[in-house]
Amino acid sequence: MKAVKTLGQFIIEKQADFPYAKGELSRLLRDIGIAAKIVNREVNKAGLADILGDAGTMNIQGEGQKKLDVYANEQFISALQCGGECCMVASEENDECIHIESEISKNAKYVVAIDPLDGSSNIDVNVGVGTIFSIYRRISPDGKAGLPDVLQRGTEQVAAGYVIYGSSTMMVYTTGKGVNGFTLDPSIGEFCLSHPNMSIPDDGVIYSINEGYYSHFPDGVKKYIKYCQVEDTKTNRPYTSRYIGSMVADLHRNLIKGGIFIYPLTAAAPNGKLRLVYECNPMAFIIEQAGGKASNGHNRILELDVTELHQRSAIFIGSKNMVAKAEEMMACFSPQRIKKNFEGEVCLQ
Numbered sequence: 139m140k141a142v143k144t145l146g147q148f149i150i151e152k153q154a155d156f157p158y159a160k161g162e163l164s165r166l167l168r169d170i171g172i173a174a175k176i177v178n179r180e181v182n183k184a185g186l187a188d189i190l191g192d193a194g195t196m197n198i199q200g201e202g203q204k205k206l207d208v209y210a211n212e213q214f215i216s217a218l219q220c221g222g223e224c225c226m227v228a229s230e231e232n233d234e235c236i237h238i239e240s241e242i243s244k245n246a247k248y249v250v251a252i253d254p255l256d257g258s259s260n261i262d263v264n265v266g267v268g269t270i271f272s273i274y275r276r277i278s279p280d281g282k283a284g285l286p287d288v289l290q291r292g293t294e295q296v297a298a299g300y301v302i303y304g305s306s307t308m309m310v311y312t313t314g315k316g317v318n319g320f321t322l323d324p325s326i327g328e329f330c331l332s333h334p335n336m337s338i339p340d341d342g343v344i345y346s347i348n349e350g351y352y353s354h355f356p357d358g359v360k361k362y363i364k365y366c367q368v369e370d371t372k373t374n375r376p377y378t379s380r381y382i383g384s385m386v387a388d389l390h391r392n393l394i395k396g397g398i399f400i401y402p403l404t405a406a407a408p409n410g411k412l413r414l415v416y417e418c419n420p421m422a423f424i425i426e427q428a429g430g431k432a433s434n435g436h437n438r439i440l441e442l443d444v445t446e447l448h449q450r451s452a453i454f455i456g457s458k459n460m461v462a463k464a465e466e467m468m469a470c471f472s473p474q475r476i477k478k479n480f481e482g483e484v485c486l487q
């Protein structure tokens with residue numbers, strides 16, 4: 139019988155990888171795991187728990203908040219407040235950063251950026267949703283945590299992860315030493331190591347993009363979609379199209395099977411849709427740690443300058459050879475040219 143290793147046991151064991159570790163990061167990951175279990179409980183019985191539907195409020199993105207967006211946000215913030223290892227939270231659902239003033243937390247070493255519920259458009263229809271988190275070391279002086287702490291480049295993340303609430307619930311995370319996945323065993327209420335040392339294949343046969351916006355895509359993206367659809371058995375094409383509409387679920391599938399996920403600049407979202415701080419940077423850290431690649435079509439996501447909390451970015455992420463191919467086609471079009479393209483100027487293609 140294979141020994142079960144829980145998330146808590148694994149975290150403590152891995153602490154040895156960090157000679158100066160005092161357990162703060164371990165306890166912070168524990169706190170995130172606790173909130174994930176509470177959210178999972180509600181997601182699993184969402185239809186019965188009066189937690190489906192709209193909350194009737196808008197977030198700073200101008201998006202209508204779902205009841206589960208608000209619930210998940212509250213659960214993660216309160217778990218981080220109780221745990222004492224986080225001095226500030228930046229959330230998709232809050233305009234500004236939330237300072238944790240309690241005595242035990244205000245000088246805590248870490249700040250957390252979070253997308254409490256990812257894939258909100260799928261909540262009411264029982265399709266996989268997730269949570270995305272990113273952890274940075276506070277760079278501001280004691281008690282002075284602020285925006286600069288979450289506007290650090292993605293390369294400065296000390297840990298990142300996601301939770302997927304799917305047919306089973308999993309937590310997948312990295313601390314910069316590989317990627318590991320844990321499946322929640324409801325019978326013991328523990329996340330247990332199920333996917334050690336996850337790695338994404340260098341090549342895949344899945345492309346994931348919302349083709350409904352095709353006419354608004356940059357020509358480089360149109361060219362790449364055409365490339366995916368061409369008949370060529372030598373390169374396993376045509377690839378197959380899969381798009382769930384929850385970034386976590388689309389990336390989790392591609393992490394395991396190989397594939398590329400693209401959310402480019404579009405006419406409707408000229409700066410992209412997905413948010414750099416709590417969606418693109420953490421997912422890029424995980425995918426790179428699994429051997430994949432992540433860019434905005436031109437530049438490495440993790441090296442992008444972060445100037446705003448809810449800043450958006452285009453993202454091309456997944457199997458490294460597939461992302462490289464897409465970048466090759468985007469190279470025909472510099473970001474400036476793409477912008478011009480949206481202003482209706484004829485593309486040189």
Ligand SMILES: O=P(O)(O)OC[C@H]1O[C@](O)(COP(=O)(O)O)[C@@H](O)[C@@H]1O
Binds near residue numbers: 230253255256383386
């Ligand atoms: O419906 P679209 O435009 O394809 O967008 C889907 C994308 O938007 C998101 O739902 C945005 O995330 P949130 O649900 O956290 O706002 C992603 O999960 C998903 O990849």
Ligand SMILES: [Mg+2]
Binds near residue numbers: 255385417
């Ligand atoms: Mg999201």
Ligand SMILES: [Mg+2]
Binds near residue numbers: 207254255257258
């Ligand atoms: Mg969200």
